[in-house]
Amino acid sequence: MLETLSLMGQGFLNALNPLTLVLMVLATALGITIGCLPGLSAAMGVALLLPVTFGMNPAQGLIVLGGIYCGAIFGGSISAILIHTPGTPASAATAIEGYALTKKGQAAKALSVACFASFCGGLLSCISLYFFSPLLAELALLFKSPEYFWLSIFGLTIIAGVSSKSLLKGFISGILGLLISTVGMDPMEGVERFMFGNASLYNGINVTCALIGLFSMSQVLILAEAKFKARGKATKFTGSVIINRKDIRLIFPTICRSWLIGNILGILPGAGATIACFMGYNEARRFSKHKEDFGNGAIEGVAGSEAANNAVTGGSLIPTLTLGIPGESGTAVLMGGLIIHGLQPGPELFTKYAELTYTFFAGFVLVQFAMLAVGLLGCRVFAQVSRLSDSILIPAIFLLCVVGSFAINNNFDEVLIMFLFGIIGYLVRKFDLNAAAIVLGLILGPIGENGLRRSLYLSDGDPSILFSTPLCWMLIGLCVLGTLSPLLMAKLTKSVEKETKEDLKESKAS
DSSP states (O other): OHHHHHHHHHHHHHHTOHHHHHHHHHHHHHHHHHHTSTTOOHHHHHHHHGGGGGGSOHHHHHHHHHHHHHHHHHHHHHHHHHHSOOSSGGGTTHHHHHHHHHHTTOHHHHHHHHHHHHHHHHHHHHHHHHHHHHHHHHHHTTOOHHHHHHHHHHHHHHHHHHTSSSHHHHHHHHHHHHHHHTOEEOTTTOOEESOTTOGGGTTOSOHHHHHIIIIIIHHHHHHHHSOOOOOOOOOOOOSOOSOOHHHHHHHHHHHHHHHHHHHHHHHSTTOHHHHHHHHHHHHHHHHOSOGGGTTSOOHHHHHHHHHHHHHHHHHHHHHHHHHSOOSSHHHHHHHHHHHHTTOOSSGGGGTTTHHHHHHHHHHHHHHHHHHHHHHHHHHHHHHHHTTOOHHHHHHHHHHHHHHHHHHTTTOHHHHHHHHHHHHHHHHHHHTTOOHHHHHHHHHHHHHHHHHHHHHHHHTTTOGGGGGSSHHHHHHHHHHHHHHHHHHHHHHHHHHHHHHHHHHHHHHHHO
8 A cells, every 4th residue: 555655656756747747738738629620539639649759758658648638538528619519529418508508608608617527527537547457457467378368359349349330340340450460470480471571560560550540541531532621610709717616516416427427438448438428418417406407508518528528538548558458449549559668558557667657647637637727728729720621631630640650660661551551441431340449459469369379389279278267257258248238338328319319309398
């Protein structure tokens, strides 16, 4: 216990480094900018800026990526409130009450509530990050080769299933990622696999190039395909963006409720912030004493949605850091950043690299304060950013993709790999496959392959070793649940959205 407290204290001392604080604020502001641009996402923002962190030490790099991630989740609420167009899917429910408040001339209040609720949801989620991560890491210490094989299978089933509308398409995406992960030298025998004489593929596909292509370059192709368009006109607003005590007292119970909802959904791999925002909004309406305000501009609805989707951020990092199973696409990309900095998710992050991990945790706490300050002070500026035309966005993102992928190793081959994955990402979107599942296959493939082949090597080819421990059977059970989870999540999402629409109709009719 004393050792943990010492690590927590040292983590805050490291995170309070002046340079780290400056980078954190800049990253958070950049994340908010990306989030408030309709069509862009938190995952894309993290992937696009991943190469920028190469010159930083691992702790600084991860804090910067965390700032972009959290900032983008909150940033989606700005365009949702001002132009009724969610910047990210996680702010879809915020648009319902936020835009209604804007039409009543209360845009400043809506933005201040969204920012404060996002801050509280993210900050409270750090409690579970500190408390549950070490416990789950201790469990991971018991894992051996068979367990790592089943863990990788579980990671693929849960993310491929939950985050795709079709279970079949989700698994196709995961298998595609697994196939791509076989490129490079065989880890056991040193045989070349699918390298086609290209020495730059010796260590396999560069994960950063794949991430930039799948999430960023594919977005360029999607935007270029559509007609260049200007964004909706952002409403001008006056008044203070500082939330008052009366509003805080009104929304505080909603924030606490949404924190629990978002945190639980964040810990469950694959559930994500989109489901959390609707559930947070729905429960805010259910428990509200002013149900008649919903649909007409209820600040409790804004707070419920934003606290829930930001509470997902801390929760989703728990399985990402301890087991290597990202909670959603944003943390899937962030896990890629972790690996690129030479860190493997698992128990070592809480033993060998404990100081670095707790520095990241402390930085994640400070990111929430940076988000609150930047969000409140800069919301008028971000409101104008949300109006940027695609004709500006397309060349800007394209340039960042090319420069970022080339800067990794100063190798033009990796730019070509990025373009290839951009085309793959474009086709993935067109066929409604899942880019996050491809990333997971790319990352978890080597872990699963090593676990399987080492297990069979130790048992002289006897497959019964894969069923030899209680942990193996527990993970097999989780794989089955992961396969069935799409059906459960689909029903949950439909019921929440249906109930929300029906209640809104009733409130408007009354």
